[in-house]
Amino acid sequence: MTIAAFVSDLSADFRQHVMGEILAPVLALHDRSRFEIRLYSIAPAANEDALTERLRVVADDFVCLYDDDDPAAARKIAADDLDLLVELMAHSAYSRPGIMARKPARVVATHLGSHGALGLASVDYKVTDAVADVPENAAFQLEALLPLSVCVLPLRAFREPIARTSRAELGIAPDAIVCATFVAAQKLSPRCLALWREFLAAVPKAMLLFSPQRDDDRTALGRRLEGFGIDASRVHFIAYEMQSLHDRYALADLALDTLPYSGGDMTVAALSAGVPVATRIGSRHAERMSASILVHAGLNALVADSDQRYVELAIRLATDCAFRSAQRDAIRLALARPALTDPAVYAHALETAYIRALTEKHLQPF
Secondary structure (H helix, E strand, C coil), X not given: CCCXXXXXXXEXXXXXCHHHHHHHHHHCCCCCCCEEEEEXXXXXXXXXCHHHHHHHHHXXXXXXXXXXXXXXXXXXXXXXXXXXXXXXXXXXXXCCHHHXXXXXXXXXXXCCCCCCCCCCCCCCXXXXXXXXXXXXXXXXXXXXXXXXCCCCCCCCCCCCCCCCCCCHHHCCCCCCEEEECCCCHHHCCHHHHHHHHHHHHXXXXXXXXXXXXXXXXXXXXXXXXXXXXXXXXXXEECCHHHCCHHHHHHHCCEEECCXXXXXXXXXXXXXXXXXXXXXXXXCCHHHCHHHHHHHHCCCXXXXXXXXHHHHHHHHHXXXXXXXXXXXXXXXXXXXXXXXXXXXXXXXHHHHXXXXXXXXXXXXXXX
């Protein structure tokens, strides 16, 4: 079969970054008899690393657009005569929506990056799934929904985390219930902190564990928590560079999801380490990402449908050892299923969605 679709991804994160780590195995498994893959990097060459080189190898072409302004970058992409351009930044750091605004490909989609759409009429689709976005959510955005048959965020198989430090070394009491919350201060909304405060009041042995990247992040977290009535004695920090995100979860009994902007890779990382995550499902994509991950894994017991039930779920995970143990067992069993964690399954689901998008736009790629 001849190549019929030219599909390209655009990102600043073709490197050792969550986006690069997600993409590398998926890109390597695309059907190259049907798709030609090009990568457009909007990052400086100084950011490139070993993972960048891996991606160069699996792609048909790798183009750096860092030195081009938005109009010039869009013209270069348009000159490649693409069927589909998939933008992977959304409104995350270093994104360049000005390129997408010029619609440099026949069909343009946004995928991952952040939990939401770009909000541009030039973007045809937002890649999602049936849990992250129910059909009614199309009314919240300009982009049409393009649901995958799998979770929109790839899951990873369980791997036992290795603790590089001990609770004692961090000053955590032996009988403490450690609740991982590896987020920045920006995700701690007043509503979220009010619910966490209620949970902490109900579970005196519970404490929050953060892992800020920099000293100013730690200061911001401390001020934010204190400002909403969470005492410093209920908070501990683990150095960001001390161990990988995965291995940090070796210290945790459970993880508390944020709201209204829920977790993504943080939730995937917690599950891959066997740690149950309490989440509260909402209406829009940003409020449903963790729920989508959990529901696709069959872990519905970890999804609450109201603020009060979210607090009750967190309390149960912290105080009911049998329930917490059962959820840990369920996580390991779920992540042993190749259909959930095999990047080949995810690559096929993406290809199916791409073909559907091109067909809907009357390009008839195959």
